[in-house]
Amino acid sequence: MGQNLYHKLYDSHVVGQLPSGQDQLFIGLHMCHEVTSPQAFAMLRENGLKVAYPERTFTTVDHIIPTTIEARQRPLQDKISEEMFTHIEKNSAENGITFFGPEKGQQGVIHVVMPEQGVTQPGMTIACGDSHTATHGAFGAIAFGIGTSQVADVLATQTMAASKLKVRKIEFTGKMKKGVYAKDVALAYINKLGVQGGVGYAYEFCGEMIENMSMEERMTICNMAIEGGARCGYINPDQTTYDYLKDLPYSPKGDAWDRAVAYWNSIASDADAEFDDIVIIDGADIDPYVTWGITPAQSVKIDEKLPAITSFDESEHLVLSEAYEYMGFKEGQDIKGVDIDVCFIGSCTNGRISDFEIAADILKGKKIASGIRAIAVPGSQQMQKEAEAKGLDKIFTDAGFEWRQAGCSMCLAMNPDKLKGREIAASTSNRNFKGRQGSTTGRTLLMSPAMVAVAALEGKVADIREYL
Amino acid sequence: MIVEIKTVKGSGVPLRGNDIDTDRIIPARFLKCVTFDGLGENAFADDIAALKEKGEEHPFRMPVYQNGSILVSNSNFGCGSSREHAPQALVRWGIKAIVAESYSEIFFGNCVSLGVPCFKIDHKGAEKLLTAIEANPSQEIELSIENKTLTMGDLKLNLILADGPRGQFMDGSWNARAGLLVNADKVAEKAKSLPYINNFAE
Numbered sequence A: 001m002g003q004n005l006y007h008k009l010y011d012s013h014v015v016g017q018l019p020s021g022q023d024q025l026f027i028g029l030h031m032c033h034e035v036t037s038p039q040a041f042a043m044l045r046e047n048g049l050k051v052a053y054p055e056r057t058f059t060t061v062d063h064i065i066p067t068t069i070e071a072r073q074r075p076l077q078d079k080i081s082e083e084m085f086t087h088i089e090k091n092s093a094e095n096g097i098t099f100f101g102p103e104k105g106q107q108g109v110i111h112v113v114m115p116e117q118g119v120t121q122p123g124m125t126i127a128c129g130d131s132h133t134a135t136h137g138a139f140g141a142i143a144f145g146i147g148t149s150q151v152a153d154v155l156a157t158q159t160m161a162a163s164k165l166k167v168r169k170i171e172f173t174g175k176m177k178k179g180v181y182a183k184d185v186a187l188a189y190i191n192k193l194g195v196q197g198g199v200g201y202a203y204e205f206c207g208e209m210i211e212n213m214s215m216e217e218r219m220t221i222c223n224m225a226i227e228g229g230a231r232c233g234y235i236n237p238d239q240t241t242y243d244y245l246k247d248l249p250y251s252p253k254g255d256a257w258d259r260a261v262a263y264w265n266s267i268a269s270d271a272d273a274e275f276d277d278i279v280i281i282d283g284a285d286i287d288p289y290v291t292w293g294i295t296p297a298q299s300v301k302i303d304e305k306l307p308a309i310t311s312f313d314e315s316e317h318l319v320l321s322e323a324y325e326y327m328g329f330k331e332g333q334d335i336k337g338v339d340i341d342v343c344f345i346g347s348c349t350n351g352r353i354s355d356f357e358i359a360a361d362i363l364k365g366k367k368i369a370s371g372i373r374a375i376a377v378p379g380s381q382q383m384q385k386e387a388e389a390k391g392l393d394k395i396f397t398d399a400g401f402e403w404r405q406a407g408c409s410m411c412l413a414m415n416p417d418k419l420k421g422r423e424i425a426a427s428t429s430n431r432n433f434k435g436r437q438g439s440t441t442g443r444t445l446l447m448s449p450a451m452v453a454v455a456a457l458e459g460k461v462a463d464i465r466e467y468l
Numbered sequence B: 001m002i003v004e005i006k007t008v009k010g011s012g013v014p015l016r017g018n019d020i021d022t023d024r025i026i027p028a029r030f031l032k033c034v035t036f037d038g039l040g041e042n043a044f045a046d047d048i049a050a051l052k053e054k055g056e057e058h059p060f061r062m063p064v065y066q067n068g069s070i071l072v073s074n075s076n077f078g079c080g081s082s083r084e085h086a087p088q089a090l091v092r093w094g095i096k097a098i099v100a101e102s103y104s105e106i107f108f109g110n111c112v113s114l115g116v117p118c119f120k121i122d123h124k125g126a127e128k129l130l131t132a133i134e135a136n137p138s139q140e141i142e143l144s145i146e147n148k149t150l151t152m153g154d155l156k157l158n159l160i161l162a163d164g165p166r167g168q169f170m171d172g173s174w175n176a177r178a179g180l181l182v183n184a185d186k187v188a189e190k191a192k193s194l195p196y197i198n199n200f201a202e
């Protein structure tokens, strides 16, 4: 039996066994943002420790940074945000760590910035104090989120204590239908396997559908692995991966590139690789999805009715009633046609250039419904520049969207972008938890960028397929 | 660096009461922070304010206890949330060890990982100790991890500390990070073996 990518990478990165019985795992790439790293840097200072491999850590600022030019003026108005900003700058500078900052035009959501810089590469173990680190698995890496104490461990030693996960292969057969996007595929597997389904597992995504996906689509798929309970998700590297990485700032150059490709090919799962579990999802069964509840698994296809609580296992009844109560929806009602107040396109799930291109295509020459607050937030400054060069910003603003500066924005509202009161947002982000978008009673419907665009036009949840 | 903790010496800080929870130790509004540094000043902030209103002073503010490092309390100390901020706040204030009738399990675990031994003592012993400290605030207390004993002048008390954490303090393994740090050479070797760290050299 052959080996899968997870086992190959895990084994090749184990330094040794710890007295606790866990493995000491070498971390090839460490990333930090402003929210979860300052205490870790402080722990190092207090213990007189140095950052062991500063060249293997990269930082940026994303969660707290405001997304309008005026509000980004330093010092930031919110004192704690400014403090976090200064800390990530100072901690990076003092430790010789590369900071992708706004002055250099390299800032953005950490999971958008690192891939576009070519920092994220196949064959690495990648850690970051952020749950959506799973995104980087799209390149054929083991990438997972860690807590603040572990951030300190990685800074001080470039290693951390870890235990091997089980691996579930999720194979998507067939092609994506018209009107179906990577986000729908992600919502589909979470709907099928549940938010707890991945606990204890790494997910390998594969199959014809995945092979035909661009790197940006693959990142959307892996980004949401964590929402399915998996610690990480990955896709085997292939020509698509290499084409994306070629000539990026941090990609290997010259002869090293060829040697890199040889290494990357060698770490992909073997054809006869063993898995702890295998799930097959038929592409023909994936339609545009919309979440209606308070977990990313509580979703329906756009033309389905909201489910009856009794159609689920009894253990889920409580959270389902809670979801209905919070959302103010009724069993059996349509999701299509639900009025919305806010549209948000952005985040590490769907804040990349192709996401804005798809939405712009739909919005071009049209106007969004009156009374809708709509914001388009680039995932990174570099991507923003690219979009503006293509005139996408103009399409969005002409349609009635606000075109913002790069950051996490309304994905989690640790910055000025927030829902108000009971507002309902059609959002391309990844979490629809209660209060996630900044209002304790605010509501979030997750969907693809194309679906958010049509929702903006109609002022209510709509079916993209009627526009194609 | 492996730090073995075998004894803790210092004067006491008496904190009478059962069920002193993590929200009292450090109120939730102090949790959004960039370092744990400021937490010490805000330890027991709400209790301190409430007592002040009544014209009383909290032990954490009384001048006689400002150099104290051994916290003494009653039962179920540190109950409430799992947040690491509570033991961090105590450590920042200057606490090095705790003697109490009982602890919440998570709080106890968090303290171990910070190198703060939490000894258990019976109710009678706790009362004796609290009274002794109040009578003589500056008198040094010596805690022996090895012997599980407390000595304060003539007062000698037996303490309880499970073998697991006791061993971790004695051999320094309470500090998980230290366990990673000692293998620095092996880590460097591992780094050398990884293609992407060496520009994919053969």
Ligand code: SF4
Residues within 6 Å of the ligand: A062, A063, A109, A110, A111, A130, A132, A347, A348, A349, A407, A408, A411, A412, A429, A430
């Ligand atoms: S965009 Fe959202 S999910 Fe992604 S890193 Fe920022 S806050 Fe987290």
